[in-house]
Amino acid sequence: MERTMRMVLPFTKLRSALAGALLAATALVAPAEAQQAQRPIRLVLNVGLQVLDPIAGPSFVTRNFAYMVFDTLVSMDSQGRFRPQMLDNWRTSDDGLTWTFTLRDGLEFSDGAPVTAEDCVASLRRWGQRDSLGRRLMAATQEMRVVDAKTFVLQLSRPFGLVLEALGKPSVQVPFIMPARIAANTPPTTPVTEVVGSGPFLFLRDQWIPGERTVFVRNPRYRPRDEPADGLAGGKVPRAERVEFINMGDPGLRAAAIQAGEVDYLEYAPIDYIRNFQRNRNLVLSRARGGAEIAGGLSINHRQPPFDNVQVRRAVQQIMSRADIIAAEGVPPEFSQPDCQSVYVCGTFYASETGTEPMRTTSIERARELLRQSGYNGERVVFLQPGDSALINPIGLVMIDRLRQAGFNLDVQTSDWSSHASRWIQHRPLDQGGWSLIPVIYTGFDLGNPLTNPGIGYNCTGNQPWGYCNEAMTPVIERFEREANAERRREIAGELQRMSIEQANFPISGQFASAAVWRAELRGVIDFGFPVMWNLERAAR
Template sequence: MKMTTVFRRAFAAVLVGSVALTASAAQAQDRPLRLVLNVGLQTLDPIAGPSFVTRNFSYMVFDTLVSVDSKGEYRPQMLDNWRISDDGLTYTFTLRDGLEFSDGAPVTAEDCVASLKRWGARDSLGRRLMAATKEMRVADAKTFVLELARPFGLVIEALGKPSVQVPFIMPARLAANTPPTTPVAEVVGSGPFLFLRDQWIPGERTVFVRNPRYRPRAEPADGLAGGKVARVQRVEFVNMTDPGLRAAAIQNGEVDYLEYAPIDYIPLIQRNRNLVLAKARGGAEIVGGISINHHQPPFDNVLIRRAVQQVLDRREIIAAEGVPADFARPDCVSVYACGTFYASDVGTEPVRENGIARAKALLQQAGYAGQRVVFLQPADSALINPIGLVMLERLKQAGFNLDVQTADWSSHAQRWIQRQPLAQGGWSLLPVVYTGFDLANPLSNPGIGYNCTGNQPWGYCDGAMTPVIERFEAEHDPARRREIAGELQQLSVSHANFPLAGQFASPAVWRAELKGVIDFGFPVLWNIQRDGS
């Protein structure tokens, strides 16, 4: 009898402890995962809004036909498979079973064709794929065919493009009826999370919950590929403009994940056992640059663009970011991100040693007479603001007549895609940052891929580059493509299409209690769960 009483008490204690552990796990699972982005979210359409923050948003709610894994290999995502004809001109794509949009409609081949056409009218790589395409047609509800008019060696790479602008799939009723420069009226995707529009505060907070209709792939998550399992119920994107506030918030556990660790605080973060600093490099690194408006004077003159190119001292710009030495690549002169396949020094002689004196000589040779240059400075971006401050000071030293206009990134981004004259709100120069993923391939590289496309904001057009791009597009052999990429690099540098300002790592940081974080180079928020959940 006594033993029975003891057993009952022990069992009750175990039961209470089990309930407490279960409740604790449930609380951990239900607690929102809070991510701090570099800038606030304003645009919800990944095709109309070519920015990292919109890309991050879109990976939450949309999905892709093809995805790239951690090894850089392209794998089916929404697709079950693809088949390529013997002559390499016809691709047949079949969707996997069970795909649904968030409104309950099934994902069909018609949705895929409409989405790819809209993306292909906007993105640099997409435009080139569409130009090489004879026809895209629906074969049945789950199958569509892409028939090429001429050889194009990067079809799968185009469909699996990881960063801006990504060929996400949305319903045909939206994609087919919305111009690519106009945001779609609804956010309807087939991704792992749902966007709660009624809780969205533009530029401040964005809220998501798990999508109950999403059916992940069976294989483990790997990079952007594999099973996108949403293991937390709710995710919040929040905006904190002050780097010190971000650092305090992640250390105190008020937020879980920073898209970019505040660079000044990296040594402190490295010493904190409760925090994990991302290790991804190469394509995951940041590359600074300056977007030039080629459409109007004075930058329709190549000599004046080359003067801007000479102003960009990589060491000084990276130093302004405060990047630790082992996080910086001041010697990287390639227009392709160093650490990626096409990176080389071919044709980079003009930018290996930059200088103000050379910039002044080029301006004198060009006959620059002090025309006004509107310099847009995004003050709210912790990454871009320091780069821009160094740029504008050196531009002044070289003799440019600058009209510096300071605002938040979202406001400048809207002006960036316009062609207004300076007197009507136009612009001349804008400091920007890209990831190495965006610069890794010539056809997606901002200084090459938009050549003679007329697409904003990249208004450059070099006739000598066009046939070289065509050779690159048609080439299937990777080694030969690398040689052609070197030719394209030489032309891009000579034409000063998109002068670069240095490559460095600005890694993400997250709380150590988060398990399953995919260290890819930008926030991937599926597969994550809290320790104990």
């Protein structure tokens, strides 16, 4: 037997005052003839786009870019269910070891070539060398083989209970499909030089200003699914003729621009302006919660001293006063959860209090004592501070202050996120441009599953920046992988959470919602937790 699934106040004066700055910085002031319903939809990203490859670049901005130009085999809908996207169907054998996937008819890449099963296999193999969940899926795979142009088989060597969760992974790093000629010939740590996808929009490379502006137009070759759009699933209809991603580093400028109608959508609403936005009938704030919420944390380089010492890492964990760090963001009370201690993000399936005792009461005094016990002797700690990120910069500043109070000898190096991100993924000594600590943020989509959680999923893989390896965690992860029953997986996830906190793999600094905001005249907005540009259009005035 086989089972088959188918599936506020007028801003006239403010606008006038800022018009020159907007024009000079981002060329946002449109000519009079562009003031139509079809003028470009402009999205302001949290940081500028530098890396175009969603497999090589583990950042939200690259993920946002990739959803415009690439597509996925499986997608998550608004209820967290996994549904066919590029696929027409999948079939599983009774023992769950053989998965047969069939593509939809008529799929094409932007260069005119048809999407084939060979492209899917090559793309999954490349992704599976890089992503935490992908690596584990590949480790459980005996082979992937092409049956014909539209069909391929994933043959498991042992039970793996999260095949669809892997293929439908919604956030970094997503298994987007590329042509085999690119995926098979580009190492996963090397960014691709040619952007060819089968997604709803086309990337205009000749108009790209790295870190400043990215331009897309509708992809005439794209064939959306017939069913309505639902989260990341369903019909991805590109209704806007042109979309622009732009970078505006100053939060006040962002707030002024969206209130004046110079931009249409902010990936993250500047927190200091949320109350004003709530009173402005021309603006809409995102209501997505749970997996869409954010948790800040501190990425630790386990590979080199002093953080190869667990006592030093536990000292870092003790400086994480969630209430103080979230307060630095200025988040209104209804947007924050300072009492959440789960590494999975409260409001997601695997969230629990198991093993969270070390995080329930944190203190500088305890951090100092742990440092003393560790033998730390004032070794230099390179702290990479992303000064251009409106979300990361405030929490990083609090971390810096508390780390210094605890006794760490910090060398704070402030730059833009993209520059730091390129250093983050390198394994270099400190005197050769290496790093020790970097504040980061993740969504519940990234943190919500042990195999995608950065404090668990990369254990002993030698992959990504983290470098941690707890041998005792490995068999527990393997049990989680094999378990098909969701409730039993939840119990194992709690055990993994306890082990991750014990080793201070990835100290969490607090959970909050950083709402997106968009102009009320936009229609078809999908409130998913990060910007989705298909199905989106501006109402005619």
